[in-house]
Amino acid sequence: MKCTxxxxxxxxxxxxxxxxxxxxLSQELQNIGVDVMYHMTCGDNPKRLKEMLAHAxxxxxxxxxTGGLGPTQDDLTKENIAEFFGEKLVMNEVEKxxxxxxxxxxxxxxxxxxYKQAVFPEHCTILPNPMGTAPGFMISxxxxxxxxxxxxPVEMRPMFTQYVKPVLAGMCDSRLYYKSLRFIDIGESYLxxxxxxxxxxxxxPTLATYATPFECSLRxxxxxxxxxxxxxxxxxxxxxxxxxxxxxxxSEDGSTIDQVVLKLLLSRKISLSSAxxxxxxxxxxTVTDMAGISEIFxxxxxxxxxxxxxxxxxxxxxxxDRYGAVSEQTAGEMAEGLYxxxxxxxxxxxxxIAGPDGGTEETPVGTFFVGVCYKGKVSVKKHFVxxxxxxxxxxxxxxxxxxxxxxxxxxxx
Amino acid sequence: MKCTxxxxxxxxxxxxxxxxxxxxLSQELQNIGVDVMYHMTCGDNPKRLKEMLAHAxxxxxxxxxTGGLGPTQDDLTKENIAEFFGEKLVMNEVEKxxxxxxxxxxxxxxxxxxYKQAVFPEHCTILPNPMGTAPGFMISxxxxxxxxxxxxPVEMRPMFTQYVKPVLAGMCDSRLYYKSLRFIDIGESYLxxxxxxxxxxxxxPTLATYATPFECSLRxxxxxxxxxxxxxxxxxxxxxxxxxxxxxxxSEDGSTIDQVVLKLLLSRKISLSSAxxxxxxxxxxTVTDMAGISEIFxxxxxxxxxxxxxxxxxxxxxxxDRYGAVSEQTAGEMAEGLYxxxxxxxxxxxxxIAGPDGGTEETPVGTFFVGVCYKGKVSVKKHFVxxxxxxxxxxxxxxxxxxxxxxxxxxxx
Numbered sequence: 001m002k003c004t005x006x007x008x009x010x011x012x013x014x015x016x017x018x019x020x021x022x023x024x025l026s027q028e029l030q031n032i033g034v035d036v037m038y039h040m041t042c043g044d045n046p047k048r049l050k051e052m053l054a055h056a057x058x059x060x061x062x063x064x065x066t067g068g069l070g071p072t073q074d075d076l077t078k079e080n081i082a083e084f085f086g087e088k089l090v091m092n093e094v095e096k097x098x099x100x101x102x103x104x105x106x107x108x109x110x111x112x113x114x115y116k117q118a119v120f121p122e123h124c125t126i127l128p129n130p131m132g133t134a135p136g137f138m139i140s141x142x143x144x145x146x147x148x149x150x151x152x153p154v155e156m157r158p159m160f161t162q163y164v165k166p167v168l169a170g171m172c173d174s175r176l177y178y179k180s181l182r183f184i185d186i187g188e189s190y191l192x193x194x195x196x197x198x199x200x201x202x203x204x205p206t207l208a209t210y211a212t213p214f215e216c217s218l219r220x221x222x223x224x225x226x227x228x229x230x231x232x233x234x235x236x237x238x239x240x241x242x243x244x245x246x247x248x249x250x251s252e253d254g255s256t257i258d259q260v261v262l263k264l265l266l267s268r269k270i271s272l273s274s275a276x277x278x279x280x281x282x283x284x285x286t287v288t289d290m291a292g293i294s295e296i297f298x299x300x301x302x303x304x305x306x307x308x309x310x311x312x313x314x315x316x317x318x319x320x321d322r323y324g325a326v327s328e329q330t331a332g333e334m335a336e337g338l339y340x341x342x343x344x345x346x347x348x349x350x351x352x353i354a355g356p357d358g359g360t361e362e363t364p365v366g367t368f369f370v371g372v373c374y375k376g377k378v379s380v381k382k383h384f385v386x387x388x389x390x391x392x393x394x395x396x397x398x399x400x401x402x403x404x405x406x407x408x409x410x411x412x413x
Numbered sequence: 414m415k416c417t418x419x420x421x422x423x424x425x426x427x428x429x430x431x432x433x434x435x436x437x438l439s440q441e442l443q444n445i446g447v448d449v450m451y452h453m454t455c456g457d458n459p460k461r462l463k464e465m466l467a468h469a470x471x472x473x474x475x476x477x478x479t480g481g482l483g484p485t486q487d488d489l490t491k492e493n494i495a496e497f498f499g500e501k502l503v504m505n506e507v508e509k510x511x512x513x514x515x516x517x518x519x520x521x522x523x524x525x526x527x528y529k530q531a532v533f534p535e536h537c538t539i540l541p542n543p544m545g546t547a548p549g550f551m552i553s554x555x556x557x558x559x560x561x562x563x564x565x566p567v568e569m570r571p572m573f574t575q576y577v578k579p580v581l582a583g584m585c586d587s588r589l590y591y592k593s594l595r596f597i598d599i600g601e602s603y604l605x606x607x608x609x610x611x612x613x614x615x616x617x618p619t620l621a622t623y624a625t626p627f628e629c630s631l632r633x634x635x636x637x638x639x640x641x642x643x644x645x646x647x648x649x650x651x652x653x654x655x656x657x658x659x660x661x662x663x664s665e666d667g668s669t670i671d672q673v674v675l676k677l678l679l680s681r682k683i684s685l686s687s688a689x690x691x692x693x694x695x696x697x698x699t700v701t702d703m704a705g706i707s708e709i710f711x712x713x714x715x716x717x718x719x720x721x722x723x724x725x726x727x728x729x730x731x732x733x734d735r736y737g738a739v740s741e742q743t744a745g746e747m748a749e750g751l752y753x754x755x756x757x758x759x760x761x762x763x764x765x766i767a768g769p770d771g772g773t774e775e776t777p778v779g780t781f782f783v784g785v786c787y788k789g790k791v792s793v794k795k796h797f798v799x800x801x802x803x804x805x806x807x808x809x810x811x812x813x814x815x816x817x818x819x820x821x822x823x824x825x826x
Contacts, residue, residue, distance in 0.1 A: 010621065011621075011623060012435075012439075012452065013439055013449045013451075014439055014440070014443055014449070015435070015436045015437065015441075015443065016440075016623075016632075018431060018432075018433065018436050019431075019432060019435070019436075019452070020431065022428070022432070022454075023428045023431050023432075024428065025428070026425075026426055026427055028428075030427055030428065036426045036427070036428075037426070037455065037456070037461065038426075038453065038454065038455055038461070038465075039420075039425065039426065039432070039452070039453070039454035040451065040452070040453050040454075041435075041451065041452035041453075042450065042451050043450070048450065048451070048472075051468075051472075052451075055464075055468060059461075059464075070601075070624070071601075071602050072601070072602065072605050073605075073612075074621065105799065106799055108600050108603065109603060111602050111603060111605075111606045113605070113606070114602055131801070152624070154626075154802065154805055210429065276694075279698070279701075280697050280698050280700065280701025280702075280710075280713070281689075281694030281695065281696070281697030281698040281700075281701065281713050281715065282694065282698040282701075284694030284697075284698075284715045284717075285692070285693050285694040285697075285698045287693065287694075288692075288693025288694065288695075288715070288717065288807075289693075289803075289804065291767070291768065291769055291770065291803055292770070293717075294717055297693075297717050297718075298717060298718045298720065299714070299715055299716055299717055299718060299721035299725065300693070300694050300714075300715035300717070301712070301713075301714055301715070301725075302687075302694065302697040302701070302712055302713035302714070303712055304697075304701065304707055304710050304711060304712055304713070305707065305710075305712060307711065308711055308712035308755075312712065312714075341724075342721075354704075356704055357704065357705075390702075390704055391702065394701075
């Protein structure tokens with residue numbers, strides 16, 4: 001099955017927003033064995049929209065559109081798809097009532113233009129939108145399938161996953177299975193070199209290495225007649241990879257280092273608190289992204305000022321004065337002080353320089369210290385992230401905090 | 414001047430990487446008055462590549478390609494562009510020597526396939542690549558301009574900015590100017606309805622409303638012979654919009670609510686601390702995204718457990734017991750307690766339910782309370798974010814924290 005992803009939206013052509021819908025759909029479609037041939041984007045313009053549809057219709061048997069289903073005048077996707085497929089648009093009373101109810105619930109006035117979202121091509125399947133007012137729809141005609149989804153990712157994603165993906169998966173004559181292995185303490189080119197005997201001349205399964213920020217990963221994929229066949233091929237290859245670089249693998253199901261660490265803490269009921277300076281709360285935010293983590297996460301303290309470091313964590317004025325806020329000593333006292341305050345099994349601390357200013361020759365921008373206090377025993381590591389933006393450096397610091405906790409937990413067992 | 418941006422690369426169709434080149438080029442082109450009509454992406458495939466070129470050639474007088482200029486077998490962009498324009502490929506000896514020198518400098522061996530990068534269409538301008546080995550090139554033929562740039566953003570961006578943009582800017586006969594207005598406490602459809610008299614029949618300036626999460630924005634754009642003319646037209650329209658919905662505008666330069674609030678705090682030297690439960694540090698993280706914010710941001714305390722709320726902020730056991738952790742009372746005591754601990758001018762607190770579990774009929778998932786203590790005076794507001802994911806609810810809570818601070822500051826003046 002060959003697919004064109006057609007994104008409709010002037011704001012994408014303006015460069016105002018990034019086309020994450022195409023990324024999400026490409027990944028999802030690939031997983032069920034659909035070949036994505038084209039990404040296309042055009043504005044809310046009838047002529048160009050129909051030209052794009054015509055091109056997609058020519059080359060592909062599946063067209064997925066996102067965007068242009070909203071209530072306003074410049075939302076034209078539905079109208080043009082209907083015209084392209086020679087379909088009349090008709091009002092759906094159930095959907096109209098749903099829109100009325102939605103506005104009643106949120107207490108906002110429902111203006112007339114909202115009813116536009118209850119009009120659909122005569123022969124289509126309406127795709128419910130539990131996250132917003134604009135439903136999607138699916139047309140199957142002339143050997144082509146077209147699914148039209150709303151633009152906001154928060155609405156588009158569940159609609160695709162729940163209503164479109166299962167239908168398409170049932171129609172594909174081959175299934176893809178893959179595993180993503182994640183690595184620490186090894187670079188992409190070195191990983192590829194070590195795995196070269198497995199990669200060279202290999203067509204199925206395929207092995208592809210990726211450099212993700214601060215670590216690298218390996219995707220092993222197979223496309224076979226059945227999922228079971230593909231799975232067996234991939235699992236055999238994972239075994240071979242493990243024999244070569246097993247000690248660097250920290251995850252075999254695509255879980256990131258934060259997820260691995262948090263699941264480990266949850267399963268062993270090990271409590272956690274954090275004290276952050278450079279990352280300013282990003283570690284605690286990442287921890288609490290996970291639902292149910294309150295079971296083990298007690299608190300996070302963002303001691304951005306020196307005063308806060310002293311008052312909240314008992315870092316000594318002398319240490320700050322003598323070694324500076326960004327030092328092994330300060331990181332150590334932060335973790336230790338956090339343990340005194342909270343008694344959490346794992347107390348992690350971080351202090352560093354995210355830039356762009358504040359770096360020195362000795363401690364350049366990108367330097368940070370991570371302290372891990374496990375049941376009262378503190379260890380501190382110095383890290384350095386080269387030539388990155390402030391955001392990159394903070395991302396790196398959070399990742400290294402999880403990595404340092406991971407290593408402490410790993411070495412326990 | 415009408416443009417198609419054609420991105421070549423299988424890894425984009427796989428969803429492995431995000432097409433940031435299209436975003437960058439769209440923004441840059443827009444600023445010099447080029448209309449971006451299409452984004453297209455296809456793989457390194459001769460047939461599909463030429464089909465895309467043909468479509469772009471039909472509709473646009475400018476085509477910019479990125480990707481597929483490298484040394485390996487699957488880099489086919491140059492070859493197909495040459496074929497499409499009926500150009501012979503010839504070896505450029507200067508570029509060949511440059512590649513030899515480059516490898517000599519890095520100490521890596523220069524394999525034969527690298528010379529592929531020194532071959533160019535007979536009639537073209539070569540675009541130097543100071544950041545890598547693959548130069549770009551520009552063809553001007555049959556009333557069309559085509560610029561072919563390398564895929565890696567770090568190489569593409571300076572090449573475009575230095576060698577392509579100035580040429581194009583000189584050829585454009587109009588300049589675009591726009592302003593993005595951001596709104597609170599008004600929905601997109603209601604905003605459009607109120608502005609309909611200004612929007613209807615308007616061709617320049619154009620007014621486009623956008624729904625961004627939890628708020629909406631309006632883009633007013635004009636394209637005129639000179640930047641000054643466009644600017645005057647846009648400013649006049651801003652005036653008219655302000656007359657209708659001025660009280661809902663919080664930003665006229667595209668700044669988001671967090672940026673507006675933080676700049677306000679910095680400029681007035683108003684100190685800030687935060688106490689978070691539901692958002693788990695995301696507010697503090699957002700604050701510290703801004704470089705230099707240590708001037709006013711003292712600390713953030715993530716009191717995820719009840720114990721932490723009592724120990725860190727002095728929330729009373731009775732309040733937690735009687736009203737619950739997610740209540741107006743708890744939010745109020747959190748903000749008040751934070752003020753006692755820190756003495757910061759603005760102490761903001763938040764407590765709520767991000768879900769997916771933990772909701773009750775009275776306090777469903779998506780409910781949160783924001784407390785703002787300004788110089789000791791506390792006010793608490795209840796908010797509710799309907800039917801969203803955990804991540805969305807937390808994003809919303811952070812946004813409402815900034816919004817509530819904004820309103821307190823606004824009402825001071």
